[in-house]
Amino acid sequence: MADLNSEIDVDIDVQEILLAASQHDVRKLRTLIRSNKVPDPVNVKDSETGYSPLHAAIAACEPDEQPTNGEPNGIHADDAGDNEQQKTLDEGINTVKFLLQEGAIWNDLDLKNETPGCLARRLGLTELYELMVDAGVRAELLLNRLEGYEQLSDDEEENEGDDNAETAETTTATTAPDASEETSREAGDSTGDPDVTNPRYLESNLTFQNDRLLDEDQNGVMMAWESDIMAKSAKKLLPTPGLRVLNIGHGMGIVDGFFQEQSPAAHHIVEAHPDVVAEMKRKGWHEKPGVQIHQGRWQDVLPKLVEQGETFDAIYYDTFAESYADFREFMSEQVIGLLEPTGQFGFFNGMGADRQISYDVYQKVVEMDVFEAGFDVDWEEIRVPKLEGEWSGVRRPYWVVDNYRLPTCRYMD
Numbered sequence: 001m002a003d004l005n006s007e008i009d010v011d012i013d014v015q016e017i018l019l020a021a022s023q024h025d026v027r028k029l030r031t032l033i034r035s036n037k038v039p040d041p042v043n044v045k046d047s048e049t050g051y052s053p054l055h056a057a058i059a060a061c062e063p064d065e066q067p068t069n070g071e072p073n074g075i076h077a078d079d080a081g082d083n084e085q086q087k088t089l090d091e092g093i094n095t096v097k098f099l100l101q102e103g104a105i106w107n108d109l110d111l112k113n114e115t116p117g118c119l120a121r122r123l124g125l126t127e128l129y130e131l132m133v134d135a136g137v138r139a140e141l142l143l144n145r146l147e148g149y150e151q152l153s154d155d156e157e158e159n160e161g162d163d164n165a166e167t168a169e170t171t172t173a174t175t176a177p178d179a180s181e182e183t184s185r186e187a188g189d190s191t192g193d194p195d196v197t198n199p200r201y202l203e204s205n206l207t208f209q210n211d212r213l214l215d216e217d218q219n220g221v222m223m224a225w226e227s228d229i230m231a232k233s234a235k236k237l238l239p240t241p242g243l244r245v246l247n248i249g250h251g252m253g254i255v256d257g258f259f260q261e262q263s264p265a266a267h268h269i270v271e272a273h274p275d276v277v278a279e280m281k282r283k284g285w286h287e288k289p290g291v292q293i294h295q296g297r298w299q300d301v302l303p304k305l306v307e308q309g310e311t312f313d314a315i316y317y318d319t320f321a322e323s324y325a326d327f328r329e330f331m332s333e334q335v336i337g338l339l340e341p342t343g344q345f346g347f348f349n350g351m352g353a354d355r356q357i358s359y360d361v362y363q364k365v366v367e368m369d370v371f372e373a374g375f376d377v378d379w380e381e382i383r384v385p386k387l388e389g390e391w392s393g394v395r396r397p398y399w400v401v402d403n404y405r406l407p408t409c410r411y412m413d
C-alpha cells in the first residue's frame with residue numbers, strides 16, 4: 001500500500017512538471033526541478049504520450065487553425081490571434097531554452113517515436129526546430145569528443161577514462177538512434193537490430209542481387225536507388241578525363257562505374273570485404289583501365305599508399321558499418337597525405353538519414369569537423385525519389401529524408 005501511495009505521489013510530481021512545461025511557467029518549472037522530488041526531473045515522461053517536458057513545452061505552441069472564411073473585418077481578429085500566437089511561441093522558446101540549460105535530452109522519443117524537434121517540425125514551428133537542432137549539435141559534438149577520450153583511455157589511460165565512457169552511453173539511453181554511431185547505411189540502432197560492427201560485417205556472407213547488396217542480417221549495404229547520387233558525386237569529383245581517383249568501398253561498383261566513364265589516369269579501389277573483392281574479380285574490375293584493387297581495410301591500406309607517395313585528384317569515401325569516429329579519422333588523418341593541393345574529396349552523406357533532425361544535426365557537426373580538418377565544404381541538394389517500395393526484404397530503411405546533401409570538400413585557401 002505504501003508503494004502504491006508513493007507511486008501516485010511520483011505520478012503527481014511528474015504531471016506537475018509536465019503541466020508547468022506546457023504552461024511555459026519557467027518559474028514553477030525551476031522550483032519543481034530544483035526540488036528533485038523525482039529522479040532526473042527535467043527528463044520525466046508522461047506514461048500515456050511519452051512526452052518529456054520539452055515535448056510538452058513544444059506541443060503547447062501548436063498554432064490554432066486559421067478560420068478559412070473569416071468575418072468581413074477579420075483582419076483585426078487575425079491580428080489579435082497572431083499576437084497571441086507569437087506570445088505563446090516566445091514563451092515556448094524561453095521554456096525550451098531553460099529546459100535545455102537544465103540538461104533536458106534533445107533526442108528523447110515519445111510514444112509516437114518523435115523527438116521534441118520532430119514534433120516542432122511537424123507543427124511547423126521553425127524557430128523551435130532550429131533550437132532543437134542546435135541543442136543536438138552541441139550534444140553530438142560533446143559526445144564525439146568524449147568518444148575520443150574513451151579511445152584515448154583504452155590506449156593510454158586504462159582506468160581514468162571510464163567515467164567519460166559511461167557519460168557518453170547514458171546520455172543516449174532511451175533516445176533516438178545516435179547518429180555518431182551511424183555513418184552510412186548503419187544498422188545496430190535502438191530498435192533491437194543485431195549490432196552491426198565493422199568486424200562482424202566483414203565476416204558475414206553477402207548476397208548480391210540486381211538492385212541491392214545485403215549482409216547476413218539483411219542490412220542494406222548498398223542499393224541501386226542511390227545511383228543518381230553516385231553519378232553526381234563521381235561527376236563532381238572527376239569533372240574531366242585523365243585525373244587520378246581513389247575510391248574507398250566498392251559495394252555494387254556503382255560509383256566506380258561512373259568514375260570509369262570519366263576515363264581516369266589512375267583508379268585505385270580499396271575494398272575490405274572478401275566477397276566484394278571476389279565479385280570484383282568475377283566482373284573483371286582488375287582488368288579495367290587504370291584500376292588497381294587494394295584488398296583490406298582503408299585503415300591498413302591508406303598509410304601504405306601514403307608511404308608509396310601516391311596522390312590523387314579525387315577521393316571518395318563510402319564504407320559500411322563504420323562509426324562517425326572512423327569517418328572523422330579518415331578525414332582528419334588520411335586525406336591530407338593523399339589528396340593533391342587542388343584535389344577534392346567527397347563521401348556518402350548518410351549520417352542520421354533515418355530522421356530529418358538527425359540529418360540536419362549531422363550536417364552541422366560534419367561541417368565543423370571538415371573545417372577543423374582544414375577543408376571547405378560545398379553542399380548540393382538532390383531530391384531523393386519516394387522509396388516506399390524499396391525496403392521490402394531489407395532489415396531497416398536507412399533513408400527517410402527528402403533531400404540528399406552532396407558534399408564536395410577542398411583544402412581551405
Ligand SMILES: C[S@@+](CC[C@H](N)C(=O)[O-])C[C@H]1O[C@@H](n2cnc3c(N)ncnc32)[C@H](O)[C@@H]1O
Pocket residue numbers: 184185198221222230248249250251252253254255256270271272273276296297298299318319320321322
Ligand atoms: C555502401 S558500400 C559502397 C557502395 C559504392 N559507393 C557503390 O557505388 O556501389 C560500402 C563498401 O565499403 C566496404 N567497406 C566496409 N568497411 C570498409 C573498410 N574499413 N575499408 C574498406 N572498405 C570497407 C564494404 O565491404 C562495401 O563494399
